[in-house]
Each structure stands twice: as structure tokens, then as C-alpha cells.
Amino acid sequence: MLAQGQKPLDQAKTIKITGKIIDAATKEPLEYGTVVLKDVKTQKISGGISDSSGDFSITAPSGTYDISIEFISFKTVTYKNRVVDKDLNLGTIALVEDGQMLEEVNIMPEKSTVDIRLDKKIYNVGKDLTVKGGNVSDVLDNIPSVSVDVEGNVSLRGNENVRILIDGKPSALVGLDGASALRQLPADAIERVELITSPSARYDAEGTAGILNIILRKGKVTGFNGSINPKIGNPEQYGISANLNYRTKKFNIFNNTGYNYRNGPGSSFNDVTYFDANGNTTGYLKEVRESNRLNKGFNTSFGVEYYLTDNSSILANIVYRKSSNESFSSNNVDIFDINRTVTSNRLRIENENQDSNTIQYSLNYTNKFNTIGHQLSVDFQYSKSNQDEFGNIFQNSAFVEDNITVDESTKKLVQVDYVYPFGEGSQLEFGFKGDLEKSNTDYKNLPNVPATYDPSNNLIFEQNVYALYGQYGRKFEKFSFLVGVRNEISDIKINLLTTNVNYEKNYSKFFPTVNFGYELNDSESFTLGVSKRLRRPRSRFLNPFESRSSETNIFKGNVDLNPTYTTSYDFGYLKKWENMTLNSSVYFNHSTDIFQFVTQERGDFVNGVPVLLRTPINLAQEDRYGFELTANYTLSKKVNFSGSFNYFGFKTEGIFEYTNSNNQVITQDFGAQNTSWFTRLNAKVTLPSDIQWQTRFQYNGPQEGAQSKSKGMFSTNLAFSKDLMKDNGTLVLNISDLFNSRKRQSTSYTPNSETYGEYQWRQRQITLSFTYRFNQQNSSQKKDRAPQQQEDDFGGGEGFGK
Structure with a gap:
């Protein structure tokens, strides 16, 4: 895991580094591209990742950095000894596929299964073996705070009044009988589950226990x-x-x-x-x-x-x-x-x-x-x-x-x-x-x-x-x-x-x-x-x-x-x-x-x-x-x-x-x-x-x-x-x-x-x-x-x- 460095004792000025990562061949955005900031003086490392649009925004103390833009199986783009004393926009960074790396990718420990946001927790469920061959009910029953009873009824923190969404909206995949429908949707169709216990005003007010938002898989590869x-x-x-x-x-x-x-x-x-x-x-x-x-x-x-x-x-x-x-x-x-x-x-x-x-x-x-x-x-x-x-x-x-x-x-x-x-x-x-x-x-x-x-x-x-x-x-x-x-x-x-x-x-x-x-x-x-x-x-x-x-x-x-x-x-x-x-x-x-x-x-x-x-x-x-x-x-x-x-x-x-x-x-x-x-x-x-x-x-x-x-x-x-x-x-x-x-x-x-x-x-x-x-x-x-x-x-x- 990338270790983020602490601010220096002199409390250097905080700056923002932004940009967009895309595939040079298709011009498509690259989600989860890694931006690594290495402080040339202290050798400490910080950074962040790009979102679904390829955009990233990172805050860091002012200083001199080696900035690397990385994505699996793509050649890394590096900016050496970059002096950053004010907000910096790196613009659009186009990464080129590395043909050799396609054959030599190392399998490393899997990424963290939880991502904390201000109003929700995101659980990436793709690595869970105990739900392979199962259905959505099996996936939900393995999410912290969530339980599914013997009849398939879903509860959050012991409360059954849970709002279930598919890709952020009410869906026909839940259907007339929610418990029955969730058993029919295969677990492999799910990319992640968002657990929203304190929903913002953007979400429906329905559901006194909170909201479970099921995100289905959509391919991002050319x-x-x-x-x-x-x-x-x-x-x-x-x-x-x-x-x-x-x-x-x-x-x-x-x-x-x-x-x-x-x-x-x-x-x-x-x-x-x-x-x-x-x-x-x-x-x-x-x-x-x-x-x-x-x-x-x-x-x-x-x-x-x-x-x-x-x-x-x-x-x-x-x-x-x-x-x-x-x-x-x-x-x-x-x-x-x-x-x-x-x-x-x-x-x-x-x-x-x-x-x-x-x-x-x-x-x-x-x-x-x-x-x-x-x-x-x-x-x-x-x-x-x-x-x-x-x-x-x-x-x-x-x-x-x-x-x-x-x-x-x-x-x-x-x-x-x-x-x-x-x-x-x-x-x-x-x-x-x-x-x-x-x-x-x-x-x-x-x-x-x-x-x-x-x-x-x-x-x-x-x-x-x-x-x-x-x-x-x-x-x-x-x-x-x-x-x-x-x-x-x-x-x-x-x-x-x-x-x-x-x-x-x-x-x-x-x-x-x-x-x-x-x-x-x-x-x-x-x-x-x-x-x-x-x-x-x-x-x-x-x-x-x-x-x-x-x-x-x-x-x-x-x-x-x-x-x-x-x-x-x-x-x-x-x-x-x-x-x-x-x-x-x-x-x-x-x-x-x-x-x-x-x-x-x-x-x-x-x-x-x-x-x-x-x-x-x-x-x-x-x-x-x-x-x-x-x-x-x-x-x-x-x-x-x-x-x-x-x-x-x-x-x-x-x-x-x-x-x-x-x-x-x-x-x-x-x-x-x-x-x-x-x-x-x-x-x-x-x-x-x-x-x-x-x-x-x-x-x-x-x-x-x-x-x-x-x-x-x-x-x-x-x-x-x-x-x-x-x-x-x-x-x-x-x-x-x-x-x-x-x-x-x-x-x-x-x-x-x-x-x-x-x-x-x-x-x-x-x-x-x-x-x-x-x-x-x-x-x-x-x-x-x-x-x-x-x-x-x-x-x-x-x-x-x-």
C-alpha cells in the first residue's frame, strides 16, 4: 500500500495537483490510474487514483517531487524533479500499452475491500470466494452491517427497512418480490455494493435503516x-x-x-x-x-x-x-x-x-x-x-x-x-x-x-x-x-x-x-x-x-x-x-x-x-x-x-x-x-x-x-x-x-x-x-x-x- 507522508513541521503551503489519465490508443479514460508523488528531499511517498472519468485531484505540501502516472500493463509517465509551489494542472496524460508487461504482470495482494466516502462505504466484492456460484443475496449477506435471514429478507444493523437500488436507481431486477428476485441475479454480475447509512439529500428518503446500492459490472476494456x-x-x-x-x-x-x-x-x-x-x-x-x-x-x-x-x-x-x-x-x-x-x-x-x-x-x-x-x-x-x-x-x-x-x-x-x-x-x-x-x-x-x-x-x-x-x-x-x-x-x-x-x-x-x-x-x-x-x-x-x-x-x-x-x-x-x-x-x-x-x-x-x-x-x-x-x-x-x-x-x-x-x-x-x-x-x-x-x-x-x-x-x-x-x-x-x-x-x-x-x-x-x-x-x-x-x-x- 502506498504510504502517505506527514506534513513537514514548518507546515508548508498546501497545493493541488490535477489532471486526466487516458488510453493513448482509444482516448478512453482510465479509472484507478495511480498517481505517485515522491518527495525528492524526504523520499516520502503520497498520491491518489483517478476516477471513472480518468480525472484525479491530489493535495500535498509544496515541494519538489518526482511525479509518476501509472496504470497496470501501461508504460509509466514520470515527471522528474518537478518544483510544485502552486496549484498544478498536468493536463491530459495519454498512457501507452506496454506489450511486454501484458505477459509479465505479477499477481500481488488484492486491494482493500472497503473505500470510505463522506456519506457511504463501498465494498468491492469480486474477490470473495464464498459467494462464487451464488446470487445477490449471498453477496449482501457477506457485507459488514448487513444480514439476510433464512427467508431472504435483507436487514441493515438489525433493521429490515432497507432501500435496495441497482446502479443508483430502483430497478426491475428487484421486481415485485425483492427477496425472490435477489436470489435470481448471479453474484458474478456485481462489481461492488455501496452501503449508505447516512444518505445525503441526493438519495431517496425511503429506507429508515439506510440504502444498499448494488453496482453491476460494465466493461472498461477496449x-x-x-x-x-x-x-x-x-x-x-x-x-x-x-x-x-x-x-x-x-x-x-x-x-x-x-x-x-x-x-x-x-x-x-x-x-x-x-x-x-x-x-x-x-x-x-x-x-x-x-x-x-x-x-x-x-x-x-x-x-x-x-x-x-x-x-x-x-x-x-x-x-x-x-x-x-x-x-x-x-x-x-x-x-x-x-x-x-x-x-x-x-x-x-x-x-x-x-x-x-x-x-x-x-x-x-x-x-x-x-x-x-x-x-x-x-x-x-x-x-x-x-x-x-x-x-x-x-x-x-x-x-x-x-x-x-x-x-x-x-x-x-x-x-x-x-x-x-x-x-x-x-x-x-x-x-x-x-x-x-x-x-x-x-x-x-x-x-x-x-x-x-x-x-x-x-x-x-x-x-x-x-x-x-x-x-x-x-x-x-x-x-x-x-x-x-x-x-x-x-x-x-x-x-x-x-x-x-x-x-x-x-x-x-x-x-x-x-x-x-x-x-x-x-x-x-x-x-x-x-x-x-x-x-x-x-x-x-x-x-x-x-x-x-x-x-x-x-x-x-x-x-x-x-x-x-x-x-x-x-x-x-x-x-x-x-x-x-x-x-x-x-x-x-x-x-x-x-x-x-x-x-x-x-x-x-x-x-x-x-x-x-x-x-x-x-x-x-x-x-x-x-x-x-x-x-x-x-x-x-x-x-x-x-x-x-x-x-x-x-x-x-x-x-x-x-x-x-x-x-x-x-x-x-x-x-x-x-x-x-x-x-x-x-x-x-x-x-x-x-x-x-x-x-x-x-x-x-x-x-x-x-x-x-x-x-x-x-x-x-x-x-x-x-x-x-x-x-x-x-x-x-x-x-x-x-x-x-x-x-x-x-x-x-x-x-x-x-x-x-x-x-x-x-x-x-x-x-x-x-x-x-x-x-x-x-x-x-x-x-x-x-x-x-x-x-x-x-x-x-x-x-x-x-
């Missing part, structure tokens, strides 16, 4: 190049993905395509104890569920970027996603009396088929003006999704009912962002965004015996969000800040066609954001972020229709549900040593009108068992707090360790009252206070014959809420990798959940029942994958020089808030 990745696994799984790119001076064509087939067994069971009004046991229920899910998914993204000038381009992109899912489950229910004698038994068989199609069209215009950081970008996006579900239920071999759900949705987006740098280290940014969404969900229940109520439902949901934002950032010497405000106007309409009932909700809110950064020295820095966020209720939470997960468990939305508002505080500290990086944060969130899912008796019975109704309500307030620590330690070229630890807690206040089946007024105090934690440890070792061995241990601590508590969960992933075919191919064996221990074990309570349950979404998975790369000799994707100094100076080459 000519035709790419990679192909087939895989096979047990339980039955196979698939293939390809990342292809063709680039010339005037245009860039890229395509990411993947097909995945997975047959995944799962299981769960529930033990329920029932009580009377005096707390005496009245009976028991045991429910054992075995399931098998067949998932077939195809997705492709095709894009063309045309370079109008050296500074402007138009990018057109089409995304198509198709999936077909089949699910079979058997649900065996035994009901016992107080003496645990079986009084009735039923076997409930459910078959479900789900087909979905999504297509998205995107158009982007970007103009980068002559001044570094001066940029205008305009985005248009349109997507349409269709999802059809058909299910039938048999009980004790007798037909019970058919369920048909047809879901259609359209989304339109227009976004304009303008960045204007001025003065010394200052920057203004303004923008507008319109996000228009409309969905039509038609649910039909066709029972064998006519129901006492009409079980069909047709809901039209419209949500239009309009936003304006502005922010100002400045960096001077060791201090930087970014302050802004965003205004979002939400217009929501709900139309229940079955009952011809309409609801409307409209609200407008300002969301201020403040981010500060201070560099104590070249290896130590502090950040502070304060932001206002919200969580809007999804259409399913608002739909007052009663949907069944079983005969005795009903879910019903709440049309009067209001958004949750959260104020977030985040204080971070970063420390670097020669072989180790330590990054830590202390955070606190205060939320009002939080969503709480409450369970109550609906008032009727099935075979003597009370039907339980679960619904969301706005319940008082909640405080969340925590501490996280991540560390990376390089013992040698062959041994690397990394780990993370996250401790978090919450305190909820709220009272809920309802009348049960015995006409008793039940008062539930949802006040709860609990702490939990999760930790990960990664070890990466190079074995003889250059075999890479990586092991990941993860433990999620126990949690407890007002109506439930869950046990801790431990899992282990193991991976081995070997480069073949002159390092153009890589073979990876990956074992996910080595000890088959990834199970959710929880206990939930109501005044009249106690339920213990276990749930395992997916059993241990063994995957063998092979990646073949072609014409990527210039890419830092596979071969890197010694780790380059990332621009951790809050903003880097991308500017404030990016």
Missing part, C-alpha cells in the same frame, strides 16, 4: 471481452451466467445474462399451547410442514453507451427478467386435548405455481463539463411487471380451494441531477425526481364450499412521489462537510374494486441531511452523519383484504397506516496501519409512528381453535442504537483475515387494546427493550499449488420483541478456488451452511397461546462453479498491482454525495 460462469450444485442446482462487453472509441456494448435452476427442500414446525382466560392450559396443536421449491429464473441486461463527445454520452439499457416457481408443501396438523390425546388430525397439501415477467427500459444522458466534477445527468426509466400465481389446497385428500392472484404493475421514473463545483473545494448540487408507480392486484379464492364472506379481492394501488433536493459541500484542508435538504411529496390512492371503496393519502415532508468529515492525519479520520428518513407502507400493508397463510392464521392490511419517520445519527472512526484497517461506527435512530404487527383473535373458530388475525398498526415510538466494528488484517501475501461485529438494541413504547372471543378487553403492552448482536469472521489462505481457501463463520445472536423471541443462529461457509488455463479460468468449490445449522428458532406469544417454531428455508448447499475470462488482460478485475491507496478523503474522485 475490444471484445468478458467472462462465462457455469455452475452445478446439490441439492439440485445448475445455471450459467455471462458478462460480455465490446468497447470502441465511440460506443460501449455490454450484456449480463444468467439462467438459474434450483430445487430447494425446506421444513418447519410449530408447537402451540392454548390457554383460557385464567391462564390454564386448554389444549395443544402440532404443525409439521415439509416443502419443496423449484425455481427457474432467467435475466438479461443489454446496454449501449454512445459517446457523443469526449465528455458526453447517451446510455440505453433494456432489462428482462423471467421466473417460474413451483412450490409443493405438506402441512400435517395434530390437535390435542389437555391430556395430549389426539382429538383430530388433518393433512393439508398446497401446490403453488408462480410465473413472473419484468421488462425495463432506461435512457441516460450524461455531460461532464471541462471542470472536474461539473456534471449534468438526465435519466428516464419505464418498467412493467406481471406476476401470476395459482395455488390449490387439499385437506385429507379432499379438495378445499383454489387461489388465483394476478399482479400487474408499472413504474415510471424521471430524474435530473446537476453538480456545479466552484471556488476552492466547494460544490453545489441540485436535482429533481418523479417516481410513479401503479399496480393492479386481483385475488380470487374459489372454495369447495361457499364461504360466509366474499374471499375475492381486486386492489388498484397508485403511489406517486415527487422530490426536489439541493445540497452544498466543501472541503478545506482536513475538514469536509456536505449539507442538504430534500422535499418529497407523496400522493397515494387505493381503490378496492370489489367493494368500490376509495382511499387517498397525501403528505409532504422536508428531509434535511448533514455529513461531516475530519482527517486527523493520513491514516486516521472521523465522520458524523445526521439524516431524516421515512418508511412508507407497502400496498400489502394497506390492503384491508384478509389473506390466509393457514386456516387459523390470517393477515389483514390496515388502510389507515401512516409512514414511519426516523432521525438517524451516525459517528464513524477509521484507522489504518501498514497491514490492518479498522473501521467503526456508533449509531442512534429515533422513530415515530413505527409499524408494529399485532396478533389478536378474530372472533371465530375452526375445529374449536380460535382464528388469529395479524395486522400492522402505527404504534408509538422506537429508539434503536448500536455499535459496529470491522477490521481487515493482512498477515502475509498468503494469509488474510477480516471480521465484523455489530451490537444493537432497541426500545419500543406502545399500548394496544382489543376485545377477544370471550368479550374480554385485552390490553397489550408492546413496550419492549432488547439487545442483540451478530458477528462474522473471514479467513483467506493460499495453500500449496496456489489453491485459495476461504472460510466464513457467522453468528446471529438471540433477539426478543414484545410478542416473540428467537434463539441465536450459527452458520459456516467454506470455499476452495484454483486458477487454471494461464489464470484465465477459475474453479471454485463452495459449501454454504456447512453444518446445516441455518435455522430460525422462535417463540411467539398472545394472551391465549404460546407458539414455538423452527424454520429452515434452504438446506446445506454444495456448488461447483467455473469462470472463464477472455481478453481481460488490462482489467483490474483479475490481476492487481500492489494495493493502491484508495481516496478515502471523503468524496474521492466522485465528488461530494456521490
Whole structure:
């Protein structure tokens, strides 16, 4: 790693060195080009890297320097004994390919996996063996501060209200069912993940926990190049993905395509104890569920970027996603009396088929003006999704009912962002965004015996969000800040066609954001972020229709549900040593009108068992707090360790009252206070014959809420990798959940029942994958020089808030 020198004791004048690095042959910018400053007098080294436009900007004390401009497999350009006593612009530096170096590039220790910016952390995930052959959910589950539960739900610092973006925008790749869609996108399509816990005003206010921005791979190498990745696994799984790119001076064509087939067994069971009004046991229920899910998914993204000038381009992109899912489950229910004698038994068989199609069209215009950081970008996006579900239920071999759900949705987006740098280290940014969404969900229940109520439902949901934002950032010497405000106007309409009932909700809110950064020295820095966020209720939470997960468990939305508002505080500290990086944060969130899912008796019975109704309500307030620590330690070229630890807690206040089946007024105090934690440890070792061995241990601590508590969960992933075919191919064996221990074990309570349950979404998975790369000799994707100094100076080459 390049060691940056300290300022001399006489506090020499600070100067700025700028320029642009391009490929001499194609005139294309070179990202991650290295600029090395060697002080002729002290022999100390400092420097930086170029951004995606090839631009660099470095501050240093005035003095005499040897300045080197380097890029892997290109000849180095050096300026010897350059006296720098004022700001210096080196202009455009054209690097020429070094034919000899193309054959002699040394594989060195990989670059740091984290890049710290003023308002986000960037994790480069391409080197992680334990996700090879996996999907986006596997990648996210390996990012510090992020966890993915057994059902695929993503949470950040223990909070599931996370906004997930693809390339900075809402995407059809997430689709109608986020958890399912993330499992279909292959891990090899991802270049990096941006973890934004204190979003600036540029980002949507949605997501009280923060934002996860997934950046997909796009080729930067001239000519035709790419990679192909087939895989096979047990339980039955196979698939293939390809990342292809063709680039010339005037245009860039890229395509990411993947097909995945997975047959995944799962299981769960529930033990329920029932009580009377005096707390005496009245009976028991045991429910054992075995399931098998067949998932077939195809997705492709095709894009063309045309370079109008050296500074402007138009990018057109089409995304198509198709999936077909089949699910079979058997649900065996035994009901016992107080003496645990079986009084009735039923076997409930459910078959479900789900087909979905999504297509998205995107158009982007970007103009980068002559001044570094001066940029205008305009985005248009349109997507349409269709999802059809058909299910039938048999009980004790007798037909019970058919369920048909047809879901259609359209989304339109227009976004304009303008960045204007001025003065010394200052920057203004303004923008507008319109996000228009409309969905039509038609649910039909066709029972064998006519129901006492009409079980069909047709809901039209419209949500239009309009936003304006502005922010100002400045960096001077060791201090930087970014302050802004965003205004979002939400217009929501709900139309229940079955009952011809309409609801409307409209609200407008300002969301201020403040981010500060201070560099104590070249290896130590502090950040502070304060932001206002919200969580809007999804259409399913608002739909007052009663949907069944079983005969005795009903879910019903709440049309009067209001958004949750959260104020977030985040204080971070970063420390670097020669072989180790330590990054830590202390955070606190205060939320009002939080969503709480409450369970109550609906008032009727099935075979003597009370039907339980679960619904969301706005319940008082909640405080969340925590501490996280991540560390990376390089013992040698062959041994690397990394780990993370996250401790978090919450305190909820709220009272809920309802009348049960015995006409008793039940008062539930949802006040709860609990702490939990999760930790990960990664070890990466190079074995003889250059075999890479990586092991990941993860433990999620126990949690407890007002109506439930869950046990801790431990899992282990193991991976081995070997480069073949002159390092153009890589073979990876990956074992996910080595000890088959990834199970959710929880206990939930109501005044009249106690339920213990276990749930395992997916059993241990063994995957063998092979990646073949072609014409990527210039890419830092596979071969890197010694780790380059990332621009951790809050903003880097991308500017404030990016």
C-alpha cells in the first residue's frame, strides 16, 4: 500500500495537483490510474487514483517531487524533479500499452475491500470466494452491517427497512418480490455494493435503516471481452451466467445474462399451547410442514453507451427478467386435548405455481463539463411487471380451494441531477425526481364450499412521489462537510374494486441531511452523519383484504397506516496501519409512528381453535442504537483475515387494546427493550499449488420483541478456488451452511397461546462453479498491482454525495 507522508513541521503551503489519465490508443479514460508523488528531499511517498472519468485531484505540501502516472500493463509517465509551489494542472496524460508487461504482470495482494466516502462505504466484492456460484443475496449477506435471514429478507444493523437500488436507481431486477428476485441475479454480475447509512439529500428518503446500492459490472476494456460462469450444485442446482462487453472509441456494448435452476427442500414446525382466560392450559396443536421449491429464473441486461463527445454520452439499457416457481408443501396438523390425546388430525397439501415477467427500459444522458466534477445527468426509466400465481389446497385428500392472484404493475421514473463545483473545494448540487408507480392486484379464492364472506379481492394501488433536493459541500484542508435538504411529496390512492371503496393519502415532508468529515492525519479520520428518513407502507400493508397463510392464521392490511419517520445519527472512526484497517461506527435512530404487527383473535373458530388475525398498526415510538466494528488484517501475501461485529438494541413504547372471543378487553403492552448482536469472521489462505481457501463463520445472536423471541443462529461457509488455463479460468468449490445449522428458532406469544417454531428455508448447499475470462488482460478485475491507496478523503474522485 502506498504510504502517505506527514506534513513537514514548518507546515508548508498546501497545493493541488490535477489532471486526466487516458488510453493513448482509444482516448478512453482510465479509472484507478495511480498517481505517485515522491518527495525528492524526504523520499516520502503520497498520491491518489483517478476516477471513472480518468480525472484525479491530489493535495500535498509544496515541494519538489518526482511525479509518476501509472496504470497496470501501461508504460509509466514520470515527471522528474518537478518544483510544485502552486496549484498544478498536468493536463491530459495519454498512457501507452506496454506489450511486454501484458505477459509479465505479477499477481500481488488484492486491494482493500472497503473505500470510505463522506456519506457511504463501498465494498468491492469480486474477490470473495464464498459467494462464487451464488446470487445477490449471498453477496449482501457477506457485507459488514448487513444480514439476510433464512427467508431472504435483507436487514441493515438489525433493521429490515432497507432501500435496495441497482446502479443508483430502483430497478426491475428487484421486481415485485425483492427477496425472490435477489436470489435470481448471479453474484458474478456485481462489481461492488455501496452501503449508505447516512444518505445525503441526493438519495431517496425511503429506507429508515439506510440504502444498499448494488453496482453491476460494465466493461472498461477496449475490444471484445468478458467472462462465462457455469455452475452445478446439490441439492439440485445448475445455471450459467455471462458478462460480455465490446468497447470502441465511440460506443460501449455490454450484456449480463444468467439462467438459474434450483430445487430447494425446506421444513418447519410449530408447537402451540392454548390457554383460557385464567391462564390454564386448554389444549395443544402440532404443525409439521415439509416443502419443496423449484425455481427457474432467467435475466438479461443489454446496454449501449454512445459517446457523443469526449465528455458526453447517451446510455440505453433494456432489462428482462423471467421466473417460474413451483412450490409443493405438506402441512400435517395434530390437535390435542389437555391430556395430549389426539382429538383430530388433518393433512393439508398446497401446490403453488408462480410465473413472473419484468421488462425495463432506461435512457441516460450524461455531460461532464471541462471542470472536474461539473456534471449534468438526465435519466428516464419505464418498467412493467406481471406476476401470476395459482395455488390449490387439499385437506385429507379432499379438495378445499383454489387461489388465483394476478399482479400487474408499472413504474415510471424521471430524474435530473446537476453538480456545479466552484471556488476552492466547494460544490453545489441540485436535482429533481418523479417516481410513479401503479399496480393492479386481483385475488380470487374459489372454495369447495361457499364461504360466509366474499374471499375475492381486486386492489388498484397508485403511489406517486415527487422530490426536489439541493445540497452544498466543501472541503478545506482536513475538514469536509456536505449539507442538504430534500422535499418529497407523496400522493397515494387505493381503490378496492370489489367493494368500490376509495382511499387517498397525501403528505409532504422536508428531509434535511448533514455529513461531516475530519482527517486527523493520513491514516486516521472521523465522520458524523445526521439524516431524516421515512418508511412508507407497502400496498400489502394497506390492503384491508384478509389473506390466509393457514386456516387459523390470517393477515389483514390496515388502510389507515401512516409512514414511519426516523432521525438517524451516525459517528464513524477509521484507522489504518501498514497491514490492518479498522473501521467503526456508533449509531442512534429515533422513530415515530413505527409499524408494529399485532396478533389478536378474530372472533371465530375452526375445529374449536380460535382464528388469529395479524395486522400492522402505527404504534408509538422506537429508539434503536448500536455499535459496529470491522477490521481487515493482512498477515502475509498468503494469509488474510477480516471480521465484523455489530451490537444493537432497541426500545419500543406502545399500548394496544382489543376485545377477544370471550368479550374480554385485552390490553397489550408492546413496550419492549432488547439487545442483540451478530458477528462474522473471514479467513483467506493460499495453500500449496496456489489453491485459495476461504472460510466464513457467522453468528446471529438471540433477539426478543414484545410478542416473540428467537434463539441465536450459527452458520459456516467454506470455499476452495484454483486458477487454471494461464489464470484465465477459475474453479471454485463452495459449501454454504456447512453444518446445516441455518435455522430460525422462535417463540411467539398472545394472551391465549404460546407458539414455538423452527424454520429452515434452504438446506446445506454444495456448488461447483467455473469462470472463464477472455481478453481481460488490462482489467483490474483479475490481476492487481500492489494495493493502491484508495481516496478515502471523503468524496474521492466522485465528488461530494456521490
